[in-house]
Amino acid sequence: MSELILTRNFHLPGSHTLALYRETGGYAGLEKAFAMKPAEITEEVKKSNLRGLGGAGFPTGVKWGFLPKGHPGPIYLVINADEGEPGTFKDRYLLERDPHALIEGMIISAYAIGAHLGFVYIRGEYVGPWRIFRRAVEEAYQAGFLGKNILGSGFDLDIIIHRGAGAYICGEETGLISSLEGKKGWPKLKPPFPAIRGAFGAPTIVNNVETICHVPHIVRRGAAWFAGLGTKTQGGTRMYSVSGHVARPGVYELPVSVTLRSLIDEHAGGLPNRRRLKAVVPGGSSAAILTAGEIDVTMDVDGLKNAGTMAGSAGVIVMDETVSIPDALMVVARFYAHESCGQCTPCRESTGWIYKMTRRIIEGKGRKEDLDTILDVARRGAGTTICAFFDGAVGPYISYIEKFRAEFEALIPK
Amino acid sequence: MVRLTIDGKEVEVPEGTNVIEAARRLGIEVPYYCYHPGLSIAGQCRLCMVELGNNPRPQIACNTQVTEGMVVRTDTSKVLETRQSIMEFHLINHPLDCPVCDQAGECWLQIYYMKHGLYEPRMVDEKVHKPKAVPLGPHVILDAERCILCSRCVRFCDEITGTGELGIFQRGDHSEIGLFPGKELANPYSANVIDICPVGALTDRDFRFAVRVWYLDTARSICPGCSRGCNIEVHYNLRRPHHNQGRRVARLKPRYHAEVNRWWICDAGRYGYKFVDDPSRLVSPSRGRGDAAVEIGWDEIIPVIAGQLRRYRPEEMGVLASPKMANEDLFLLKRLVDHLGLAHVDFSVPPRHPGDEDNLLIRADKNPNTCGAELVGLGPREGVGHGGARGILRAAREGRIKCLWVFHHDLLASAWPEEEIREALRTLECLIFQGSNANRVSAAAHYVLPSATWVEREGTFTNFEGRVQRFWRAVEPLGASLADWEILGRIGAALGLGPQPVRAEECFKALAAAVPAFAGLSYGELRDTGKVVSA
Ligand SMILES: Cc1cc2nc3c(=O)[nH]c(=O)nc-3n(C[C@H](O)[C@H](O)[C@H](O)COP(=O)(O)O)c2cc1C
Ligand code: SF4
Ligand code: SF4
Ligand code: SF4
Numbered sequence A: 001m002s003e004l005i006l007t008r009n010f011h012l013p014g015s016h017t018l019a020l021y022r023e024t025g026g027y028a029g030l031e032k033a034f035a036m037k038p039a040e041i042t043e044e045v046k047k048s049n050l051r052g053l054g055g056a057g058f059p060t061g062v063k064w065g066f067l068p069k070g071h072p073g074p075i076y077l078v079i080n081a082d083e084g085e086p087g088t089f090k091d092r093y094l095l096e097r098d099p100h101a102l103i104e105g106m107i108i109s110a111y112a113i114g115a116h117l118g119f120v121y122i123r124g125e126y127v128g129p130w131r132i133f134r135r136a137v138e139e140a141y142q143a144g145f146l147g148k149n150i151l152g153s154g155f156d157l158d159i160i161i162h163r164g165a166g167a168y169i170c171g172e173e174t175g176l177i178s179s180l181e182g183k184k185g186w187p188k189l190k191p192p193f194p195a196i197r198g199a200f201g202a203p204t205i206v207n208n209v210e211t212i213c214h215v216p217h218i219v220r221r222g223a224a225w226f227a228g229l230g231t232k233t234q235g236g237t238r239m240y241s242v243s244g245h246v247a248r249p250g251v252y253e254l255p256v257s258v259t260l261r262s263l264i265d266e267h268a269g270g271l272p273n274r275r276r277l278k279a280v281v282p283g284g285s286s287a288a289i290l291t292a293g294e295i296d297v298t299m300d301v302d303g304l305k306n307a308g309t310m311a312g313s314a315g316v317i318v319m320d321e322t323v324s325i326p327d328a329l330m331v332v333a334r335f336y337a338h339e340s341c342g343q344c345t346p347c348r349e350s351t352g353w354i355y356k357m358t359r360r361i362i363e364g365k366g367r368k369e370d371l372d373t374i375l376d377v378a379r380r381g382a383g384t385t386i387c388a389f390f391d392g393a394v395g396p397y398i399s400y401i402e403k404f405r406a407e408f409e410a411l412i413p414k
Numbered sequence B: 001m002v003r004l005t006i007d008g009k010e011v012e013v014p015e016g017t018n019v020i021e022a023a024r025r026l027g028i029e030v031p032y033y034c035y036h037p038g039l040s041i042a043g044q045c046r047l048c049m050v051e052l053g054n055n056p057r058p059q060i061a062c063n064t065q066v067t068e069g070m071v072v073r074t075d076t077s078k079v080l081e082t083r084q085s086i087m088e089f090h091l092i093n094h095p096l097d098c099p100v101c102d103q104a105g106e107c108w109l110q111i112y113y114m115k116h117g118l119y120e121p122r123m124v125d126e127k128v129h130k131p132k133a134v135p136l137g138p139h140v141i142l143d144a145e146r147c148i149l150c151s152r153c154v155r156f157c158d159e160i161t162g163t164g165e166l167g168i169f170q171r172g173d174h175s176e177i178g179l180f181p182g183k184e185l186a187n188p189y190s191a192n193v194i195d196i197c198p199v200g201a202l203t204d205r206d207f208r209f210a211v212r213v214w215y216l217d218t219a220r221s222i223c224p225g226c227s228r229g230c231n232i233e234v235h236y237n238l239r240r241p242h243h244n245q246g247r248r249v250a251r252l253k254p255r256y257h258a259e260v261n262r263w264w265i266c267d268a269g270r271y272g273y274k275f276v277d278d279p280s281r282l283v284s285p286s287r288g289r290g291d292a293a294v295e296i297g298w299d300e301i302i303p304v305i306a307g308q309l310r311r312y313r314p315e316e317m318g319v320l321a322s323p324k325m326a327n328e329d330l331f332l333l334k335r336l337v338d339h340l341g342l343a344h345v346d347f348s349v350p351p352r353h354p355g356d357e358d359n360l361l362i363r364a365d366k367n368p369n370t371c372g373a374e375l376v377g378l379g380p381r382e383g384v385g386h387g388g389a390r391g392i393l394r395a396a397r398e399g400r401i402k403c404l405w406v407f408h409h410d411l412l413a414s415a416w417p418e419e420e421i422r423e424a425l426r427t428l429e430c431l432i433f434q435g436s437n438a439n440r441v442s443a444a445a446h447y448v449l450p451s452a453t454w455v456e457r458e459g460t461f462t463n464f465e466g467r468v469q470r471f472w473r474a475v476e477p478l479g480a481s482l483a484d485w486e487i488l489g490r491i492g493a494a495l496g497l498g499p500q501p502v503r504a505e506e507c508f509k510a511l512a513a514a515v516p517a518f519a520g521l522s523y524g525e526l527r528d529t530g531k532v533v534s535a
Helices: A018-023 A029-035 A038-047 A060-065 A090-097 A099-113 A127-142 A173-180 A209-221 A223-229 A260-267 A301-306 A325-339 A345-362 A370-381 A389-403 A405-409 B019-025 B077-092 B108-116 B152-160 B192-196 B298-311 B327-340 B370-376 B388-397 B418-427 B440-444 B484-494 B504-514
Strands: A076-081 A117-122 A158-163 A204-208 A237-244 A250-255 A277-281 A315-320 B002-006 B009-013 B049-052 B071-073 B140-142 B166-169 B176-179 B202-204 B216-222 B231-237 B249-254 B317-320 B344-346 B403-407 B430-435 B447-450 B459-462 B467-471
Touching: A018 A099, A018 A127, A029 A099, A029 A209, A038 A060, A038 A099, A038 A209, A038 A223, A060 A099, A060 A204, A076 A099, A076 A173, A076 A209, A090 A099, A090 A127, A090 A209, A090 A237, A099 A117, A099 A127, A099 A204, A099 A209, A117 A127, A117 A173, A127 A158, A173 A204, A204 A209, A209 A223, A237 A260, A250 A260, A260 A277, A260 A315, A325 A345, A325 A389, A325 A405, A345 A370, A345 A389, A345 B077, A370 A389, A370 A405, A370 B077, A389 A405, B002 B019, B009 B019, B019 B049, B019 B071, B049 B077, B077 B108, B152 B166, B152 B192, B192 B202, B192 B249, B216 B467, B298 B403, B298 B430, B298 B447, B298 B484, B317 B327, B317 B388, B327 B370, B327 B459, B327 B484, B327 B504, B344 B388, B370 B459, B388 B418, B418 B440, B430 B440, B484 B504
Parallel strands: A076 A117, A076 A204, A117 A158, A237 A315, B002 B071, B317 B344, B317 B403, B403 B430, B430 B447
Antiparallel strands: A237 A250, A277 A315, B002 B009, B049 B071, B140 B202, B166 B176, B216 B231, B231 B249, B459 B467
């Protein structure tokens, strides 16, 4: 078993309390962090090869480096705890079982980027995790880890918790910012990127919960240690949410160099009922599907990219031989049709259209040309939209049909 | 300035210009729906995609600002294919009800479909259905199925009027334009959303089903509704006279002017033209009061008017000119007044209710040419001491003024006590009314001289900033009516003033020669944008 970092305390009763967090070494890295210059922390994070764990896999230190230097106004740190990607449930564990890890990560990250206000945008349905996190923030304020002059460092940080109202698109970082600003959760045009003009017009860094939870460890144990845990291009461990047809579904923290086969067979206990594997979605519903023959890949950002899919949010959905891929695609297509924010034309119109075509095929009313129309519509829309939502939908549209075409064709009347 | 290349052609544009506008300079059309130069960038329609440098993915031109040395292509197969795709997406849920849509003929879906359409419909599934024919306010009606969700209307109400009535509700292909609860689209500029809506989703309740747009002709004009002088187009229908109950002017539309009104006009101005084809129009000169009035010809009435003007001594005569008259009219009137040596002259009559005003366009002064009337010199002259228009009316009541020539004013709608005015009108020996529509003054007049309305003639107005702007003739004067300057010219000739102008342009030339503020101006000089005179 490799070393657990983020989840090391998950098994301990009271892991969500300040007392236990401190007992196990929590907040101990703060002083070291405050002794460093902010730019040194950013540099350390860069060297650690920490990559965003929310979906896009962007190098975290590099993103922080995009902030304007010497900016006169406020800078904001926004934590993305919207966790809407189907098949993903890791941030929930962090909020519930180790909320102080996020708070400590936020303090150090905010110090590094010069933010004095942090927002935590929590998925609306996460009522329990929100309550626990709120309590932890209160504790941190009482203990002097938040507020003015933290630990006598002269550094101030306040945290505002904002609850979402149930829209997948509010997990997209600029949709999240719109929602945070009190507007409809419509993604914004880029440029400008949030680091230049983000929440309320101020430079803003948006990071995933898990990404930020890594930061205290990187500062405490050094970039080299963290980088050494992973692959050449991505450091550390990450939390894989494994669901579907496995013996032990759940969250597994493993080095990013783990293979998909090992994750399924060794860690998650393989498939139950001696059924055979049919397909796996490795990175949340937006990732292209892999066939049973394609699971000897490492689960880091670039490993999965080279395999034609993506690490995304590391939501691993395992499907055994009983699953109908057309049915699966219909569920996914319904999700994207329902969740498209509707702002830009290709996504608004084609998510609905593709869902209708898929449903018609399932209902036995498919036409010969439907499959090619779906592929063509998906390809034509790809890369033409405001946000990555539609490209995310294109992942399943194309891969499910291309890799399991015969299954679809079998449903279409001759 | 920034230099860039678009489709192999070089162009130099100011920094901050976007690629759509830079291409426009070269005469290259980049199609778009959501972009509007007067609104913020939304980037939603995705139609304006172009290729930039070596970037394999086309980018939207509206949100791309030019940079030095940028290389743009708008004509590659990739760009053309993207346009086709976007057009297909725009149309899959569109109801295709062009035959019953007012926008047909000026709809950007039709225009771009013809240029960039796929032409082979692939969508066979049931379309999304949305509400149709929903009134949003007094002027605007929505067909949500035709809406392409470009958000221009929403941005207009957020950014230009700041009233925020509209929003896009729901998500995905069920997204729908609508009013926020408890709101009505009733701001003073509401109908501009009809103009900026690129499709037939927002149409004009006033114009709806009146005339098909391909029967309309256009004349450039200036709104006479207030002293802003918004630039407009008059859309008139002469080709299908049986449509629209015979009304010739079908609608007014804004015409862009960078410094006066940008892309907008107010609703009051937009719908303020109804008097043109109204039954209250005066269409023949007449003599005799009320029921005794008889219509006569111009040849008959001109000598009679000239005779009346000669009959009274100058101090027994008054003139109430109107700030609704054009500079040309005012100038010929001024010449007459000077010739007759009249001192009791004014143009300004305060309205009963002070006009509304805001800091966008609308001005409290509801006259298009107050500034012109002042510059021409028809205001109360210093030292004469008649106390302006109200003093003139008092003199009429007291019998000191016996003959009064009123232009256009409905004096009974003024701020002054009605009885005071009625008495003045009753007491006068000779009341001449000159104007386009009947009112309570024309009803009391001994002589009525029918004027053409501003769309039936050409001329110039001087707006509150001193900008002299031309308007052009759209339709013929109704009945026997004539432009004010023409009537005044005929009377001048009858009074022996010598040869009179036969074209508006000549009046303006004479005005420019005589009034220092207008020195050096001519119709040619004014062109489309007008000129500011030192007021
Ligand atoms: C449609 C869509 C949904 C997303 N949902 C989430 C989400 O729920 N949580 C998250 O952290 N990132 C989500 N992302 C990714 C964010 O846009 C962003 O990349 C991320 O929050 C950045 O943080 P990171 O760099 O730490 O990963 C989503 C992206 C897209 C396009
Ligand atoms: S791609 Fe889809 S979700 Fe993203 S902005 Fe466009 S319509 Fe909204
Ligand atoms: S109603 Fe017209 S202007 Fe408004 S969003 Fe729809 S298409 Fe655009
Ligand atoms: S602001 Fe004045 S000039 Fe402009 S449209 Fe309205 S009434 Fe006419």
